[in-house]
Structure formats: structure tokens, C-alpha cells
Amino acid sequence: MIAPHPMIVPKLHDSPLRRFDATGLPLLIARLVLAYIFITFGVAKLADPFMFLKMLRLYHLYPESPPYFMNLTVIVLPWLEIVTGTALLIGLRVRGAALIQLLMLVPFTIAVLRRAFEMMRLDPNLPFSLVKFDCGCGSGEEIIWRKTLLNSALIILAAYALFSRTRRFCLERFFDSRQFDSHYCHLCGYSSPRLANGVCDRCISAPLIPAQS
């Protein structure tokens, strides 16, 4: 009897969530949603940078003088959104794109909430459910509780894209598998620290691909 490779420990009883992740479909959906939202909003900001500048000023995130911080944000942020959105759309540098999007989404959501609470403080009769303003995202005036809900969903999707271990339906799988220190299986695209000849323990334990000693 051929002994299995010591580094290959077949996992036949993966959790349902992990099996679902391994199909690549949840990541594909998350990538497409994030890409659509970020590219759309990025293009809208790029088309009217001064409207974005005016909206950004209302958040009081930066000191107005010196103006570099605000102006640099207006120049760079739309492109960060477009580039990370495109990276997710084609499935290249998925983790890096998801990380940048998380770093943009979390502070922005906090800033939107802070501005909403500031409006409620100025008008004590204004309930949170009725607070609305143009958040400067490129989508016009929005009801803030809906915006917060959407942003929370986007944060969850970006976090999932960051931590998902599959690379199915991603372009980077084809580039990455040729790299010396690839973490992704040639066959299923799933990230695994235990690869033998570029094939993960799951694929190697499948009936059609016999394990090799």
C-alpha cells in the first residue's frame, strides 16, 4: 500500500460554508456587486470632481486649510474606486482590492453616520429614519439609514472577498498558479497551504485524481 504524502491530509468533512465558498459562486457575486457599485460611483465622482469636493467639505473630515488633503482626496479617490472595482471585476489582485475597499468603506460609513447624528443634534425633532442628504458618493440625495444598510452590506462583501480562499472564476488564478509560492490549487482554484505539485488536498483525494506518492 502506498502511503499518502505526509503533507497531504484529505479533508472529506469540510464545513458546508467552506464547501459553498469553494464553489466560487459567492465570491463571484460579491466581486460583481462591489465592482458595479465602485466603478459606477467612481465614474460619477470623476465626471464632476468639484461636486465631490463640495460634498467632501461638508463632512469636515479634513482641515480646510491647507487644502492639499481635500484636493488630493478628490483627485485620487475616484481612481482608487475604479481601479479596485475593475480588479474585482476581472478577478485580479482580489485581496488587495478588497482590502482597499474595506479601508474606504469603513471610515466613510462612520463619516456618514457622524454627519447624520450632527444633523439630528441640530434638529432634535428629526428622526434618524428621515435623515437624508447627498453623501457625495455619486448617487445623489439618499435616505441615510438605507445608505448605512447598503454600506454595511458592502463591508460584509468586501470582508468576504478579502478572506475567501477560493479563486475560481478569477483571472489571477491563471497568473498566480505559475508563481513559485502559489497558494492556489491548479484544479479547483482553492487556496491551500498544503499543495503537492500545485494540487490541493481536496482535489488529490478526489476519485478521478489518484494520490501520488
Added chain:
Amino acid sequence: MSNLKRTIIEGCILGALSLVLAFGVNAARGKGHVKVTKDYFAVPQIAESKPTVGANARSKEEPAAKGTSSQKVAENAPKPAAKHLEHSYQEMTVDQVLELLKNPSTAKGLNVIVDARDDQHFQEGHLPGAIQSFPYEFDRFRATVINRVNGAEKVVVYCGGGDCEDSIFMCRELVQAGVPEESIYLFAGGYEEWKSRKLPLESASE
């Protein structure tokens, strides 16, 4: 290579690509070019001797010297709605602007109306005879505007109205370009108030 390190490197690559694209495109674009060092929201500090918001100070200081009908209206005009920013520019009400438009000197080009809104809003509709000058891209409009306002008795600047502060920034640009502050008037009600009064408008197609 650990996943964290790989992720950070990927993020840096995407960030660097974004920076290159952002600065490259910003440098190349004419319309929508953002100047890194420009303070777009700077408003000159109000000096002690200068009038405060909404004060029709000039009208009060030199009432009968020129004696135009618009100045007479200005004296009795109600104080326009307060803006976000305090400024030192004289203000005009919608009735005063209307009076100014009827004034024969406006047809001769002695009074100029400046629309401080962006291209899209200007093309959709503006005050009759108004010329456009968006304060954030003043360089695009500088030659035309300075040519028109040079020697003008009154330069009325307006924007969207309401919370819009672009007209204040336009006044600042005009002063910086050498237009005497005494000839600059701010129509605080702006396009919103003009339209709500169903007063005549012009669009770009006309």
C-alpha cells in the same frame, strides 16, 4: 509569502496604479482639472470697516450720486437669506436684479450678470443675458469674463441659491482678477428664487 504580506503588496500595487492614473488624468484634463494647492473655499476675511452679510452698504453709502432706479430699490429691499459663509460682498434681491435687467445700461453692457454654476446647469437655463463662469474652473472662463466685466458698473453674481456658496467664491475670483469689489453684487436668492418667481429664463439652445 504570508497571505497578509501578499494582500498588502497587492493593495500597494493597486494604490500605486490609482495614483499614476489619478495624477496623469488630472494633469491631462482641461475641464474638471483639480489644482492640488488651490484653496477653493477661501473667502477673504471681513475687515472691521467692511459691511457684514446682507448689508446693502454701498447703496447706503452713496445713495444719490448715481441715482439709478436699482439703487433706490436696493435701499428698501429686505435682507436676503443668510449664507453659510460670511462675506463682505454687497447683495441684491430678486427684485433688484429684475430692475437691473430692465435698466437700459444693462443692454449696453454696463451691467453684467455672471452665472457661477457648472456647464450642465447653465445650459439647462440661466438668467437672461447671463454669462457663465464656474469659480472652480475660473481659468476656463477668465478671458471671456474679464473682457465683459471690465468697465462694468455692476457685476451681479448668482449661483443655485439656497445653500449654494459658489457665487461667493466667484466674487472672490473676480476680486482677485482685479474687478473692483465695489462693483460686485451677490444675488443670494440665485437661480432657485428666480425660477420660483417664474421669471424669464434663457437656455443654451436659445
